[in-house]
Amino acid sequence: MEKITLKPLLTGIIILNQVSASFGVTINSEKQVNDNSVIISAAEIASGVCGIYGAGNEGDMTWSFDSDGTLRISGVGKMGSELPWRTQVDISKITKLIIEDGVTDIWYGAFYQCKNLVSVTIPNSVTKIGGAAFTLTPWIENQRMENPLVVVNNILIDGSRCSKDVIIPENVTTIGENAFSDCTSMTSIIIPNGVTNIDRCAFYNCNRLSSVVIPDTVVSIGQAAFKKCTNLKSVTLPIGITSIESQMFSDCTTLNSIIIPQNVKFIQDKAFYNCQYLNSVSIESEFSVNLGDQAFEYTSDDMKIYVPTDKYDYYIRKWDVVANRIDTLNMRPSIPSSEPPTTSINIKKGDLDSNGNIDVTDLTMLSLYLVGDQVFTNKQIKAADVTGDDYTDLADLARLRQFLSKKIDKLDVE
Numbered sequence: 243m244e245k246i247t248l249k250p251l252l253t254g255i256i257i258l259n260q261v262s263a264s265f266g267v268t269i270n271s272e273k274q275v276n277d278n279s280v281i282i283s284a285a286e287i288a289s290g291v292c293g294i295y296g297a298g299n300e301g302d303m304t305w306s307f308d309s310d311g312t313l314r315i316s317g318v319g320k321m322g323s324e325l326p327w328r329t330q331v332d333i334s335k336i337t338k339l340i341i342e343d344g345v346t347d348i349w350y351g352a353f354y355q356c357k358n359l360v361s362v363t364i365p366n367s368v369t370k371i372g373g374a375a376f377t378l379t380p381w382i383e384n385q386r387m388e389n390p391l392v393v394v395n396n397i398l399i400d401g402s403r404c405s406k407d408v409i410i411p412e413n414v415t416t417i418g419e420n421a422f423s424d425c426t427s428m429t430s431i432i433i434p435n436g437v438t439n440i441d442r443c444a445f446y447n448c449n450r451l452s453s454v455v456i457p458d459t460v461v462s463i464g465q466a467a468f469k470k471c472t473n474l475k476s477v478t479l480p481i482g483i484t485s486i487e488s489q490m491f492s493d494c495t496t497l498n499s500i501i502i503p504q505n506v507k508f509i510q511d512k513a514f515y516n517c518q519y520l521n522s523v524s525i526e527s528e529f530s531v532n533l534g535d536q537a538f539e540y541t542s543d544d545m546k547i548y549v550p551t552d553k554y555d556y557y558i559r560k561w562d563v564v565a566n567r568i569d570t571l572n573m574r575p576s577i578p579s580s581e582p583p584t585t586s587i588n589i590k591k592g593d594l595d596s597n598g599n600i601d602v603t604d605l606t607m608l609s610l611y612l613v614g615d616q617v618f619t620n621k622q623i624k625a626a627d628v629t630g631d632d633y634t635d636l637a638d639l640a641r642l643r644q645f646l647s648k649k650i651d652k653l654d655v656e
Contacts, residue, residue, distance in 0.1 A: 285308065285309040286306055286307070286308055286309075287307050287308065287309055287331060288306070288307045288327070288330045288331050289304065289305060289306035289307070290304065290305060290326050290330070291303060291304055291305075291326075292304065292305045292315065292321055292322055292324060292325070292326055292327075293317065293319055293320070293321070293322050294319065294320040294321065294322040294323070294347075302317045302318050302319055303315070303316070303317035303318070303319055303320075303321060303322070303345070304316050304317055305326065305327055307327055307330075307331045307336070310338075311335055311336060311337035311338055311358075312336075312337070312338045312339075312340060313327055313331075313336045313338070313339050313340070314339075314340045314341075314342065315339075315340070315341045315342065315345055316342045316344070316345075317342075317344055317345060318344040318345070318346075319344075319345070319346055319347075320345075320346055320347035320349075320370075321345065321347050321348055321349045321352060322349065323349055323350075325349060325351075325352055333353075333355065333356045333357075334356070334357055334358055335358070336353070336356045336358065336359050337358050337359060337360055337361065338359070338360070338361040338362075339353060339356075339359060339361065339362045339363065339381075340363045341362075341363060341364050341365060341368065342365060343365040343366070343367050344365070344367055345365065345367060345368055346367055346368060346369055346370065347368070347369070347370040347371075347372070348364075348368060348370065348371045348372055348375050349372050349375070350372030350373050350374060350375065350419065351372065351373070351374045351375060351377070352372065352375045353375055353376050353379060354374050354375070354376075354377050354378060354379075355377070355378040355379070356378075356379050357378065357379065357380070358380065359376075359379040359380060359381050360380045360381055360384070361381070362376070362381045364394055364395065366395060368394075368395055369395065369397075370397070370416075370418075371394060371395075371397050371399050371418055371419075372418075372419055373418065373419030373420030373421075373423070373441075373442075373443060374419075374420055375399070376399070376400075382400060385400070386400065386403050390403045390404050391404065391408075391410065391411060393411060393413065393414055396413055396414055396415040396416065397414070397415070397416045397418050398410060398411075398414045398416065398417050398418055398421050399418045399421060400418075400421060401421050401422045401425060401428075402421075402422055402423060402424060402425045403425070404422070404425055404427065404428050405427035405428060405429075406427065406428065406429050406430075407429060407430050407431075407432075407601060407602045408428050408430070408431045408432070409431075409432045409434075409646070409647055409648070410431065410432065410433050410434055410437065411434075412434045412435075412436055412647070413436075414434070414436070414437055415436060415437060415438050415439070416437070416438065416439040416440075416441065417433070417437060417439070417440045417441060417444045418441050418444065419441040419442055419443055419444065419464070420442075420443045420444065420446060421441070421444050421445075422444060422445045422446075422448055423443055423444070423445070423446040423447060423448075424446070424447045424448075425445075425448050425451075426447075426448070426449055426450055427450065428448055428450060428451055429450050429451060429452055429602075430451065430452060430453050430454075430601075430602035430603065430606065431445075431451065431454055431602070432455065432602060432605070432643065432646055432647050433454070433455070433456055433457055433460070434457065434647050435457045435458075435459050436457075436459055437457065437459060437460055438459055438460060438461055438462070439460065439461070439462045439463075439464075440456070440460060440462070440463045440464060440467050441464045441467075442464030442465040442466055442467060442487075443464070443465070443466045443467065443469065444464065444467045444468075445467055445468050445471055446466055446467075446468075446469050446470060447469070447470040447471070448468075448471050448474075449470065449471065449472045449473055450473050451468075451471050451473060451474055452473050452474060452475055452476075452606070453474070453475065453476050453477075453602065453603070453605075453606035453609075454468070454474065454476075454477050454478070455477075455478045455605060455606070455609055455643065456477070456478060456479055456480050457480060457643075458480040458481050458482055459480070459482070460480040460482060460483065461480070461482040461483060461484075462483065463479075463483055463486075463487060463490060464487055464490075465487045465488050465489055465490065465510075466487075466488070466489040466490065466492065467487070467490050468490060468491050468494060469489050469490070469491070469492045469493055469494075470492070470493045470494070471491075471494050472493065472494065472495050472496060473496055474491075474494045474496065474497050475496050475497060475498060475606075476497075476498075476499070476606055476609065476610050477491070477497070477500060478501075478609045479500070479501065479502070479503050480503065481503045481504055481505060482505060483503065483505065483506060484505050484506060484507050484508070485506065485507065485508040485509075485510060486502065486506060486508065486509045486510060486513045487510050487513070488510040488511045488512055488513060488534065489511070489512045489513065489515065490510075490513050490514075491513060491514050491517060492512050492513070492514070492515040492516060492517075493515070493516045493517075494514075494517050494520075495516065495517065495518045495519065496519055497514075497517045497519065497520050498519050498520060498521055498522065499520070499521065499522035499523070499524075500514070500520065500522070500523055500524070501524045501526055502523065502524065502525045502526060502527055502531065503526060503527065504526055504527055504528050505527065505528070505529070506527040506529065506531055507527070507529045507531060507532065508531065508532050508534070509531055509532070509533050509534055509537050510534040510537070511534035511535045511536060511537065512534070512535070512536045512537060512539070513534065513537045514537055514538050514541060515536055515537070515538075515539050515540060516539070516540040516541075517538075517540075517541050517542075518540060518541065518542060519542055520538075520541040520542055520545055521541075521542040521544050521545045521546065522545070522546055522548070522574070523538070523545065523546070523547045523548065524548045524571060524574060525547065525548065525549045525550065525553075525557070525571075526550075526571070530553055530556045530557075530560070532560075533560065533561050533563075533564075538563075538564055538567075545567055546567055546568075546569055546574075547561070547564060547567050547568045547569070548568075548569055548570065548571045548573065548574045549568055549569075549570060549571065550570070550571055551570045551571065551572060554568070554570055589621060589624050589625050590625060591625055591627070591628050591630075591653055592604055592625065592626075592628050592642055592645065592653050593625055594607045594608060594618075594622050594625050594626055595607060596621075596625075600642075600645065600646070600653075601646070602646065604642065605639070605642050605643060605646060607622075608626050608634075608638065608639050608642060609639060611626065611634070612634075612635070612639060618634075626638055628641050628642055628645075628653045629641055641653065
């Protein structure tokens, strides 16, 4: 029998490799040994399309899974909800994820419970990352160890391990879906100017969160964003939002007042459902607001809804299910301080609760005072005047927020 030598075959493979490269063909390699060795390709185990169904781009988004454990997502546009790799491959074998440039959206739970996923590449083209996309993966755990606030492409995708007072980084523009969901140790949060979107369920079931001040740069707050925040007593909403989405504050059982800002056009279904202690709603919108089903179901029996005088007839007609609770804004009560004047001795500017610290609690107290939901003593009014102009107003709130978010080093109160 004629003996077949290996060396000419190896040479042929190397030449074929070179020819393939010249025609734009790529041979994926798992590893390369020394001179004259074979380049071994990682075998493709499964592949297919994964674009958003019905959007016309299903064929423009593809996926492939190789024998080396690499899952690759390629194409242009949004990932669909099908997530075919979750049914066609053993997701415990996925160790590396490469999302190529052009992909814009990662679907909810896309890589959930990929228990051996340790390496992730996400391009700058990705602008939305669905909730729980990387939950229960080693990769997200490693990111949390580096920083409990996990930020990707200016999207805060996870903060569920945070505790006490939380300050969101200034580079964040979006607080992603479920980012703080079930974070039971966070008590307050400062959201900086620059954040534009708070996605759905972002603070779902943060049951120790007591106060939130949302900057006016925010133009969108998603469904159920604060649902089941059972300790949430006050929220300052931004003027840019146009809708109070469904279940946004549902089951916030200690929320006692809310101001609906000037550009809101819709209060969606169950927006304030089961807010048992909600007793004051002020509609300051310039529009005639549409009311969804059960928006104020199971709220306080004493709740009053204050509306602009020139739109009173509209609300009585269109909001008939709560018509007996409607009154005009000029009837909204405000209670002045009755405490006698006090000297400036022992007054620390910014420390409204006199506990020796300037923190988010003080910011919350000032925001409540400015909307008429908290009474200040004369001492507190003086402490709140952090601008030193003898007035306690929104300028003081803005400066205190700047101080707490470390935009300024100190309050100008000397």
